[in-house]
Amino acid sequence: MxxxxxxxxxxxxxxxxxxxxxxxTGKQLESHKDELVQQANARLQSWxxxxxxxxxxxxxxxxxxxxxxxxxxxATAQTADNGWLKPGQSIVLDETIDHGPFPLLQLKHFNLIxxxxxxxxxxxxxxxxxxxxxLTDNKxxxxxxxxxxxxxxxxxxxxxxALDYQNAQTGERFASSGGEFTLGSDSKGDKVDFDLNLPxxxxxxxxxxxxxxxYTVNNLKMDGNTYLSPEGVRIGDQSLSLDKxxxxxxxxxxxxxxxxxxxSSFDSKENKIGGTIDYGIGKILLQQHDFGExxxxxxxxxxxxxxMKTFSDNYNAQLQDLLKQQGLADDxxxxxxxxxxxxxxxxxVLLKGSPSVSIAPFTWKNSKGxxxxxxxxxxxxxxxxxxxxTDLSAVVDRVLKTLxxxxxxxxxxxxxxxxxxxxxxxYNADDAQKMADQQVKGLAAMGQMxxxxxxxxxNITTNLQYANGQVTMNGDKMTLAQFMSRYMLGVPTNEGMPx
Numbered sequence: 001m002x003x004x005x006x007x008x009x010x011x012x013x014x015x016x017x018x019x020x021x022x023x024x025t026g027k028q029l030e031s032h033k034d035e036l037v038q039q040a041n042a043r044l045q046s047w048x049x050x051x052x053x054x055x056x057x058x059x060x061x062x063x064x065x066x067x068x069x070x071x072x073x074x075a076t077a078q079t080a081d082n083g084w085l086k087p088g089q090s091i092v093l094d095e096t097i098d099h100g101p102f103p104l105l106q107l108k109h110f111n112l113i114x115x116x117x118x119x120x121x122x123x124x125x126x127x128x129x130x131x132x133x134x135l136t137d138n139k140x141x142x143x144x145x146x147x148x149x150x151x152x153x154x155x156x157x158x159x160x161x162a163l164d165y166q167n168a169q170t171g172e173r174f175a176s177s178g179g180e181f182t183l184g185s186d187s188k189g190d191k192v193d194f195d196l197n198l199p200x201x202x203x204x205x206x207x208x209x210x211x212x213x214x215y216t217v218n219n220l221k222m223d224g225n226t227y228l229s230p231e232g233v234r235i236g237d238q239s240l241s242l243d244k245x246x247x248x249x250x251x252x253x254x255x256x257x258x259x260x261x262x263x264s265s266f267d268s269k270e271n272k273i274g275g276t277i278d279y280g281i282g283k284i285l286l287q288q289h290d291f292g293e294x295x296x297x298x299x300x301x302x303x304x305x306x307x308m309k310t311f312s313d314n315y316n317a318q319l320q321d322l323l324k325q326q327g328l329a330d331d332x333x334x335x336x337x338x339x340x341x342x343x344x345x346x347x348x349v350l351l352k353g354s355p356s357v358s359i360a361p362f363t364w365k366n367s368k369g370x371x372x373x374x375x376x377x378x379x380x381x382x383x384x385x386x387x388x389x390t391d392l393s394a395v396v397d398r399v400l401k402t403l404x405x406x407x408x409x410x411x412x413x414x415x416x417x418x419x420x421x422x423x424x425x426x427y428n429a430d431d432a433q434k435m436a437d438q439q440v441k442g443l444a445a446m447g448q449m450x451x452x453x454x455x456x457x458x459n460i461t462t463n464l465q466y467a468n469g470q471v472t473m474n475g476d477k478m479t480l481a482q483f484m485s486r487y488m489l490g491v492p493t494n495e496g497m498p499x
């Protein structure tokens with residue numbers, strides 16, 4: 001037999017196998033499509049319980065190598081008027097599903113990893129997203145390609161089209177250079193990673209004085225690698241960074257933040273969740289005046305994992321009930337008050353396990369010096385405290401175990417800050433410097449007069465410690481009631497004051 005005939009036979013055999021495998025994969029997808037939709041809805045509920053969204057499919061058409069369907073996203077409660085989608089509105093994705101084991105969509109990108117399917121999705125023009133299509137001359141503003149593995153893991157790349165919308169009558173404008181968003185998860189949705197790159201974004205609106213306000217964002221990046229703890233709390237590593245964000249009012253740049261970064265890292269060990277959040281701003285400019293740079297590190301430790309899950313579940317359930325209230329969207333003040341009340345109501349749950357919080361440190365630095373603030377707070381679990389709370393100290397001790405706070409204001413640094421404030425307000429350099437010197441010296445003198453601060457060399461300092469009902473303020477020891485009487489505008493007490 002000729003070698004050419006053997007080669008042709010091999011190619012034909014591979015073609016038959018591929019066709020058969022693709023047909024079988026299509027059959028499997030069709031038989032499990034309801035299950036896949038249920039899994040998607042479960043993930044929606046887990047990742048965004050307050051969204052009240054549900055997913056369905058329509059017009060499923062199966063082929064040998066590919067299938068076609070429409071995925072429809074609607075509000076769960078079609079009578080709600082304050083959800084992400086109004087009653088009757090829907091978001092529709094037109095999807096082409098290439099069957100495995102080697103989906104054609106992947107082969108186009110030279111991806112030879114065997115997969116169950118590759119899905120190409122395009123946003124379609126519906127009433128809910130009509131404004132987006134108006135910005136793109138009726139081109140789909142969102143295109144996504146998803147690879148679905150045989151074990152259920154998936155990876156999605158979303159391409160965002162560049163947008164530029166202008167309203168000549170109102171002066172409003174929205175412009176974006178487009179970007180890319182990737183999202184991946186395992187079969188259960190427990191492990192999730194994401195990445196967002198948005199090079200440029202600009203939004204112009206009018207303020208109450210009919211002046212144009214321009215908000216700009218340059219090189220926005222977000223990424224994360226998260227997973228569920230054994231208790232069901234999402235933890236892991238996340239970061240956000242901006243090269244520059246600015247606010248410009250009537251052509252004058254009023255606020256600029258350069259090199260803005262947030263990173264967080266949380267894990268779980270033996271039912272205890274802990275981690276750190278770091279904030280950083282490389283340069284702060286107010287009306288083009290340099291206000292220095294700032295750093296903040298927040299550390300949380302010993303948070304009970306189950307208590308955290310209970311807090312999250314209770315808060316999300318109450319938030320969903322709140323969002324169902326009629327007219328809430330038109331009353332932001334009431335919304336904020338209700339949310340604050342919910343947080344305070346559920347906050348004691350987080351104290352199980354006696355967690356701790358620290359700020360170590362918060363710094364603000366400019367060319368003249370650096371100021372800092374540190375805080376360490378250790379909490380009690382109220383459920384483990386016995387006895388009646390008969391006085392203020394007993395009430396506080398049920399929640400707070402120890403507190404240690406230190407504030408250090410570098411006077412040359414603070415003077416430079418106030419000097420820049422004076423310049424921003426229109427004073428000349430000499431007058432601004434004189435005012436800054438007077439203000440900082442006045443602050444130091446007033447702090448010492450009221451025994452709030454001490455001065456050592458070029459630093460204004462405050463030290464505060466609390467434990468077991470006793471307060472130490474800049475070396476002075478007193479009961480909590482005495483401290484409140486001295487520093488909290490005369491809270492009544494029968495106890496004497498230290499001399």
